[in-house]
Structure formats: structure tokens, C-alpha cells
Amino acid sequence: MRSSQAAPAAVAIEEQLDWLRSMHEIRFFEEECQRLFTDGLVRGSTHLCQGQEGVEVGACRALADGDTMTCTYRGHGAVLAMGAPLDRTFAEIMGKAEGLCGGKGGSMHLTDVSVGALGSFAIIGAHLPIAAGVALAERYLDSGRVTICFFGDGATNIGAFHEALNLASIWKLPVVYVIENNLYGEYSPLAATTPIEQLVDRADAYGMRKERVDGNDIGLVHRAVTAAAAAARAGEGPTLVEALTYRHKGHSRTDPAKYRPAGELEEWLQRDPILLHERALQSAGIDAERLARVRDDAERAVLDALERAKAFQAPAPESRFDHVFAEQALAQASADAGVLA
Amino acid sequence: MRSSQAAPAAVAIEEQLDWLRSMHEIRFFEEECQRLFTDGLVRGSTHLCQGQEGVEVGACRALADGDTMTCTYRGHGAVLAMGAPLDRTFAEIMGKAEGLCGGKGGSMHLTDVSVGALGSFAIIGAHLPIAAGVALAERYLDSGRVTICFFGDGATNIGAFHEALNLASIWKLPVVYVIENNLYGEYSPLAATTPIEQLVDRADAYGMRKERVDGNDIGLVHRAVTAAAAAARAGEGPTLVEALTYRHKGHSRTDPAKYRPAGELEEWLQRDPILLHERALQSAGIDAERLARVRDDAERAVLDALERAKAFQAPAPESRFDHVFAEQALAQASADAGVLA
Amino acid sequence: MSQVTYRQAITRGMADAMEADERVFLLGEDVGAAGGAFKVSDGLFERFGPQRVRDTPISEQAIVGAAIGAAIRGLRPMAEIMFADFAGVCFDGIANELAKYRYMTGGQVTLPVTIRLGNGAGAGFGAQHSQSCENWFLNVPGLKIVVPATPADAYGLMRAAVADDDPVLFFEHKHLYNARGELDDAPEPVAIGQALVVRPGDDVTIVATQAMRLQAEQAAETLAQDGISAEVIDPRTVLPLDVATVMESVGRTRRVVVAQESPPDGSWGASLVARICAEGFEWLDAPPLLLSADETPVPYADDLERLWMPDAERIVAATRRTVEF
Amino acid sequence: MSQVTYRQAITRGMADAMEADERVFLLGEDVGAAGGAFKVSDGLFERFGPQRVRDTPISEQAIVGAAIGAAIRGLRPMAEIMFADFAGVCFDGIANELAKYRYMTGGQVTLPVTIRLGNGAGAGFGAQHSQSCENWFLNVPGLKIVVPATPADAYGLMRAAVADDDPVLFFEHKHLYNARGELDDAPEPVAIGQALVVRPGDDVTIVATQAMRLQAEQAAETLAQDGISAEVIDPRTVLPLDVATVMESVGRTRRVVVAQESPPDGSWGASLVARICAEGFEWLDAPPLLLSADETPVPYADDLERLWMPDAERIVAATRRTVEF
């Protein structure tokens, strides 16, 4: 694993500033999200991604127009990185009518097909075969598009991982599988569940290209996924990318993350992807004031979006019958309150 | 992959003659089975294992008393190799009351717990986690026992394979996973479904011991599984054994196996495990007459068993309500012909 | 009009669907050159090539997932799950992803996925290859489930399933593959959600699907000889059930027998009985009778398997009891 | 006698079972030091150690398979599947292996496996984490399915499940974990397959489980103020259903409402209605009423989710309609 403190030269500085902006937005978004939940303004659960922004932004920004992405319940960052609007993303988490999914999906199922964020999936592993299917369609339609599929380290132990990677490889599908290895699956450290050192080596079981990167170095993530996407487009098949990163918060709303060894979080905070990228940009000549402006703009955008989201309406009661089927008739038939009598 | 024409010195000649006897029994059993099906005396489907006897007998004879085995729908050979009686095995396939499972299971579910044949499973991959559970119990009970789990090359692509091997490895369970690699999953050659050269390399994805052997050389199979079982007993965890072999017949009753390249079967017939083992025994000084006697005794035993099986009774109609539950009461309650009125 | 087998009707249904729309393709284990485990896709590989008739590894989760992913990008996959019982290994893909994906995203994705599954008992395949698995999915909103019994229905429902913008589980009864029936030269789709009155009658309504429908027709014939006029209805779709057609019939006959090839609890038959009672309790002159298979796994032995499920004779007896109530 | 939460009752049930029998152990994701995603196994790891309280990888197929394998070798595993919805990824293990293994082998193996699953809606977990998944397994003979609603039943059924020689699916309603109730100091097992008359009444029978049972009790209270005496029955086991207890009640009240937190088709409620009609059609003075959730996936938004399923108010309204029929 190489570490590049210097930003890769190939990417324009303006673009790299935009990465920073995106990472900041996600970070602020997650902080506000956390507040919404701890204040009890939103029910259910949420899985925050502070600390993993480098992977999500670095990977998604390696995509071209029309490319797509699927991710997990810990998907706020990935969906925002694809360009989902902040206000409607907040609104979905708050269960509003103007939420990305009309309030039907919630925090774990953020989806904005219009920006290529095809879905967030909450059953571990389930979207890995779906991503293969997306890639199959691109191949079938000869669209030249690729799709990214994000998932966690813990997900590499579930059956669907195996089936999906095998299928993607044998059919040489244009998909980039990105493991966000944040060292834990819920409360279990990787070593307790997974008998190998490097998850990326599982690619060998499928004859698949592989690359392991420092996930907190956005430049390296971007470079790795750019290469993987190019290979996929060229018909060379899928790549398994393992991005080493860390989640700053607990697994979910209710988790204080007491299982972490002392000092671990602090060490990773030193390697915060935002911090690292800011340093890289400074080395590239961007001054502190400009960096602060990016941060402040992001913060303002997030807070404004949150205000707008709060003002949005709750979904209309009857809307709960919509979208079961493409043709509405069938669902409507059952709209009479579920009484058989 | 090494090929030993000479029988491994460590195993007594009498024991090796017994292997031959067992392989012959399985071969004759399968030939008779095929006749039963093609003559329409038995319905459903059957999956024969002629050609794979070296793996089944070689592996099962590496077990000690009290060790156990699980296998697939193509399991006649493995179950017989564990010592299931020929007549009651025939009887099960014929759906008789005295069949191993009282006629409830059939060809795909042969089970004789009394000899350690814990079950034949017909959903691909399903028994791999079950075998891990068996091994977990041995560990938990500190029994010193090991269990063998047979499955096909095609089964290495299903999710349960992945989950089972990972679990067995992380818990260092005393299980030996044996791939009977007969080159085809149903009608698909391995290369059409599996993007790697050597299936055994999938062990690396689980940090698992591995060994690849010529499955038609019973001595090599026996040696590999003996070593794997010893390691398992010693607490060193599971091994993935890949035994290269070939099924002489089609996938199932209805398959003429037209998808095979010309000459392939003929080539493998030259490497028939029975033939190879006979040669090895001859090199070890056993004369042709003795070998013929083993063969003839096996044939007679099979034909006699078949006669006995034919004379067994069909199961009593009410027996179909037995064994749903350990306590019979619940099932009996529904014995009144399934009518709700 | 020609006589074809149920199998041929499905094959033709798939072929016509592929001919009509380039986005339609088939994937599954050995569906290609081998023509499928039940030979239902025979000839499709030769005709449509490896891009559109795709052999997969033994990976049902991947098959269903790939179908979902391809569908949301505009294709119209037909996925084969060989024996319906194998739906157990991809249940999550069907029930938690396919059925809910559109709803969870507020309608952002459309899922024109057809999943074909070989259903039912009667062939000596034992407990893991003989179930009527449509019953596993009844409590999962978002799916449509069809269960054709004849070549014409199989063809028509196949065309409807592939043309439908929503997920359809298409259950093919294994024991019917060789059954023959008429098929129009230019056959039409059969609307999903529409029951068929197979045989009109006045005294009692018998509802049955797939292999049981043929038994029910036989039973009606026998009953007719005794002067009992039984109306036979095949729902053809079990999710959603066409309760209206059944109620129209029961409103006249005032007696109903539902015969099915599965245990009673959690079955479409029990669901139908509950709906009949809800909508037409006062019309009924006899308790609705649900004739089911034994509450055991499917036994292997020939005799046991035959006894396990209802047949024409038992339908006759049950119907008599209902008529004489 | 003390007041405990539903969660604590289950924890104690597991602990007592482990104390009583060394062959009993627990496996699942983060059930160990972390105490389980819902903290139901809190303290067990410290008390019984890593051999008997085992963290697994995220591999539900392996969890269920390992439980099966361990059981046939004489252990008595309790396997946790966290959210019941995840049963979709190990459906084959439960429905095709666990449920049928004893039968297929003619009784050669015994499977004292308890599978714990976090069931139900009401907490804003969305479509993939809120289902009443007991309904997926009703058509699968070979399983016993329990659905406790109170701490006492949760404790008693846990002890019965672990002591049972057959597979038991133990559904824990997530929304009840913090609900309090009485638990005896030396609590007894609760027999599997026995319904409980929660509240006696004369005019109408209301049948409900888990969270809906509490709603039904509330509804009965409201109805009592209007002079309607409702008997509330909690089946507690949905496979097999204790039809006798329900029929005893319906024989007196002649009216029945079944309220459930799931869509109607393929539900235990529909199965019960079918059985009630079969056994007591003539006794009924009103159609049996099945009050179900909407026929949609579970929506996320607070308001939508609340509307999605019945509540005390809707049970009251439905019961009134039934009484006034």
C-alpha cells in the first residue's frame, strides 16, 4: 500500500477542490444527521460514515457521466458524492414527501437514480449481485458505462459476495467492487470473523483484478478506481478495490463503540481524509484561506439544506399505497384499510 | 498433482483389497441402479457416481471409528463407502419401508447415521455449513472426531460454500471438505462457470490448508484425507481437498452427456480408479485371480442385496405421518387427510 | 390451432417474447446449449445466441440479483430457478430486494423481471424438489405470482409476465411439462390477475391450480355423472387473487371447495377461503372446504407421495360432503 | 414475582437454559461481548464464555447450517438471526434443511435447534427490517413457530423451545423489547402450541399476537366501556395453531376478529380464519374478520408506518362492525 501525500498531478486542482467540498458536505451532513437522531427528531437507526469520505468521494468522482453506483445502509456519503441534493437527502431521512424516495426508504435506502445513485441496500451482500446485473445491462446495451458497488469488510463473508464476484468475473462485467474496510463489522473486529490478512486477496478466488489502497488518501482512491473503471470499460472485467479506512462514529445510532482499543480512534483522526486532502492541496499551493472558504461554503450549504428539509411536508397518508407496482391499480385495490370482512 | 501408480506402503494390503471390494460394490450398485431407473422400476431421478469411487472410498476409509460424513444427491458411493448396507440402500432408492430412511428420502437423501453417513443433501451447498456444525459439535464435545464433507466442482460457486469454509477456518473446525471435481456441473464444463484454474486455490480466501490430488488414484486420496483428518484432529483446522475425477455417466437419469468432447470419456476410462487400483495391487504382488475374486464377490453381494431389496415391503400409508417431529403427536393431529372442513 | 405440450408452450412464449423485444433475455443454470434441466429453453440458444441465452454458475443469488440489476437498467430478464425449491437460496433477492426495491425508492426503479420456477410434486423427486413454493411468497407485497396449468395459459401468462413492468414469479408445474393442450396459431397474452372459469356449473364451485386443476376437472366429470354440477375455476394467478371471479361463482353455487397441492397453513387456498368468507359469508350454504396436502414434507416413495396430496377421487369425496352439507 | 422487560425475560430464558444444560449454546453475529444487536444476550458471554456464546461472521447460511450440524451431534444450539428479515438469506437452511432433515431421514436425526429472530415493525427501520417473517414459514411442515408478546411468555417459550427436540423459530418482537411485565421468580416453561386467553369476554373473540396483542387488549378495554365484552386470545404459537382454544371461545362468542401486523395473503391470520370456518362455520353469527396491514412493503416515514398496520383504534372499529353485523 502506497501513501501519496501529494495530490496526483493528473487531476486538475479545481476538481480536487471540489472533492474537498464534497467531503466537507458529507461530514457536515453526517454531523447534522447524528444530531437529528440523538435529538429524537428522527426514529429508526442510522449508520454514519464520518471518516470514510475519502473512499466515497474519491471513487464516485472517478466515474463518468451516466455511470452508476450502489451502496449500503451506510450510504449517505456515497449517495451525496454522486450528487444527490442535500435537502432532499435530509428530507428522506426525515421521512418527508420531498425526500429522495418520498419518505418510503429512509436512511438505509437513499436512492437518487437521476444522479446514478441506484440504491442503498440494507441486507448485507444483497446489492453485490444487483451491481453485477447493472454491469451486465451496460454490457448488453454496449453503453460503455461502468458501475461502482460499495460494501463493507464484514460483507466479504456473506454468500452473495462470493456469487456476485464469481459471476462478474466469468462474464467480465464492467463493475468496480469497492470494499470500504473500516476494520469492523458492527462491533466485531475483522480478525474475529475473517481468517485472512488482506481482504483484497479474495479477488484471486475469482481470477479478478485487485487493488488495495489507503482509503483516507482520496487521490489514491481516485487513481485506483479510475484505473479499474478504465479496465472495465475496456472489457477487462471487474476489479476488487480494498480501501482501508475508519469510521469515526459507532456502527449505528445506539453504538458508543466501546469495543475499540484505546487510542485507535485518535490515531485515525490524525489520518482524517479531509485533513490529508487539505494538506495535499496546500502542498499544491492552495492557501489556508481558500481551504477555509470551501469548508465554510459546505457547512452553509448543509445547514441551509437542512432548514429547507425541515420545512418540507410529511407524505400524504394515501401515498403509502403508491409505487408497489408500476401500474398503480393493483395496490389501490387494497387501499381500503386491509380489512377482510 | 502427483500420480502414484504404486500403492502407498503405509496401508496394509488387506485393507487395500477391501478398498477394491468397496469400489467394486459401488460400481455394481450403480450399474444396477441405472437399470432400475431405465427399466422404470424407480421414478424420480438419480445421480450416479461410476468413475468417482476412488475419491469416495479413498476418503471415507481415511476416517476412524465414530467419524462422520455428509455428501450430495450423487451420494450412493459415499454412503456405501461408509458402510451402509447394500440392501437397505437399494431399498431406499426403491422407496421401501426397510430403506435406510423408510422410503422417505430416496436416491438423493441416502442417510445411515449408524455408520456415520449423516445425510445426502440435494440443494447445492446446503450441507457445507451443516458439516461445519457437525465439526463444531465435535470440538465442543472434545470428541476428537472429524467429519468429511463431499461436494462437486459446481458447488464451489454457491454462497454457502463461501460462508461454510470461512466459518470452518476461523473456528479451526475438524472438517475435511472434499471437492469431487468431475469437470462438470450438470451440463456445464467447469471453465464456463468458474474463472480460475484450480478450485483448491479458493482455500486461500479462507486461510485454509489445501491439497489437490488425482482422485482416481485411491492411494493418493487416502493419503491426502488421512493427513487432513490428522491435522483436523490436532486442532489445525479444516482442509480443502480437491480430487480430480470423472463421472462415467450423464449428470442424471435423463442425461446422455452429449456435451462431452469426443474421446474424453474414453481417456478417463483408461484411468478408471478401479483399474488403477487393481494395477497398483498387482504391482504389490496380488495375483489376477485374487483380484477377480474380489470383483466377483462384490458383484454377488450387490445382486443378492438387490434381490432382498426387491422383496421388501412398500411403506405403510400411515408411515408418511411419522418423523415430522420428534414427538409424533403434532404430525398425527393432521393425519385426517388434510381436509379443513 | 395446434396441440402442443405445456413445455413447448412455455418455450414458444419465451421465444416470441425475445423475438418481439430485444431487451428480453434468459439466464439460468444450463439454460443455454443444454436447453435447461427440463428442456424448456430447448433451441433458444441456437436461435438467439449466447448474449441472450446465458448459462450461469450455480449461484441463484447471483441469478436473481443479476436479473434485478439488469432490469433497472432497462432490460427485461427472464431468470430460471430450475426447481422452485431452490428459491430458498435466493429468497432474500426475491422477497427483500425484487419485491421492495421499487417501493423503497418511491418508484424510481422499474423491475420487469420474470422468474421461472419448476414447481410441484408428483414425480418422485423427494422433499427438497417437490414443493409448491408459490406459498412462500404470498405474504410479500410487490410480487405477482402466476401458476399456469395448461399450454394456452402457460404461453399467455409467459407473454404477460415478460410484458409486465413488475416482477412476476412464473411457476411451471413440473408434472405438467408433457401435458398437451390447444394453442392458437397467434396466441394472445393472458392477463395476470384473472381467474378462468374452466367448466361452468351450478351446484358447487371447485377452485384449483396447476396439477390440481386437472384433477378438479376430472372430479367435476365424475360428479356430473352423479348429477352434481360443479363449476371449476382456475385462479391462474395467486397473487393477487382474482376474488371477484370466484365470488361471482360462489354467489351462484353457494358452496366452494378449494383443492391444493400443499399443506393448508400459509397457503393461497387458506388466503382465498379467508377472502371468500370476508366477502360472501352470508351467501354460503356450507363451510368453505379447503382440501390440502398432508402437513408433512413431501415423502419420496411412490405410494406415499401419491397419498400425500389430493387427487380427483378425494376432490369428488370432499365436494360431495360440501354439496350434501 | 418481579417486573422485567421482554428483553430481560429472553436473556434470562437463555441463561437459565444454558445453566440447566451444558449442551445449550448461543451463536450469532455480535451476540458475544457486544451482547447482541438488541442487547438480548447481554452478560451471557461474561457468564458462559466464548465456547458457549459464539460470535460469527456475517454469514446467516453458516449460522443456520452450523446450528443444524451441531444439533444432529447432540448439542442444543440457539442461533440468533438479528432482524427476522435476514431469514431471507438463510431461508433454504431453515425451510429445506432444518424443517425436512428429520423427515427425509426417516427419523434418524433429531434437531433441537432454536432460532431467534427480531420481528416486526413500528420502529422506523424501513421495508427490509420490519416484516413479520413468521408468515414466510407457515407452509413449511417440520417447524414450530412461536411469537411471544409478554415477558412471561417470552421466558416460558424460550425455555420450551430450547427443551424441545424439534426446530423452533422464536420470533422476538423488536418493538416489545422494552415492554415490562411480571415474571415469576421460578418461572415455568410455556407449552408450545397453546394459546392463552388473555382476557375473558362474551360478545366477540379478538385474536392477536405480539405487538398487536397489546393493541387488542387496549381495544378490549375501550370496547368494555361501551358495554362490549371482548375475549382476547393470544395464540403465542402460530405453527401449529391452537385452533381448539380459539374454537372454544368462538363457540361462545360466535364472532371473531383476527388482527395482525402483516398483509393478509399467506398470513397466520388467514390460515386461522380458514380453520375457524372449517371447524365452526355454523356457529358464526358474523363473518370472521381479518384485520391486516396494508398490502405494501413497510414504509419508512413515521406517519406512513403507523398507518400501515392496525392499531387499537382500528381493532375497536372492526370489532364494532363484527358485533353489530
Ligand SMILES: Cc1ncc(C[n+]2csc(CCOP(=O)(O)OP(=O)(O)O)c2C)c(N)n1
Ligand atoms: C444479511 C444481514 N446480516 C446482518 C445484518 C446486520 N448488519 C448490519 S450492518 C452489519 C455490519 C456490516 O459490517 P461491514 O460490512 O464491515 O460494513 P460497515 O457497517 O462497517 O460499513 C451487520 C452485521 C444485515 N443488515 N444483513
Ligand SMILES: Cc1ncc(C[n+]2csc(CCOP(=O)(O)OP(=O)(O)O)c2C)c(N)n1
Ligand atoms: C441450489 C441448487 N441449484 C441448482 C441445483 C440443481 N443441480 C443439481 S446437481 C447440479 C450440478 C452440480 O454440479 P457439481 O457441484 O459439480 O456436482 P456433480 O453433480 O458434478 O457431482 C445442479 C446445478 C441444486 N440442486 N441446488
Ligand SMILES: [Mg+2]
Ligand atoms: Mg466494516
Ligand SMILES: [Mg+2]
Ligand atoms: Mg461436477
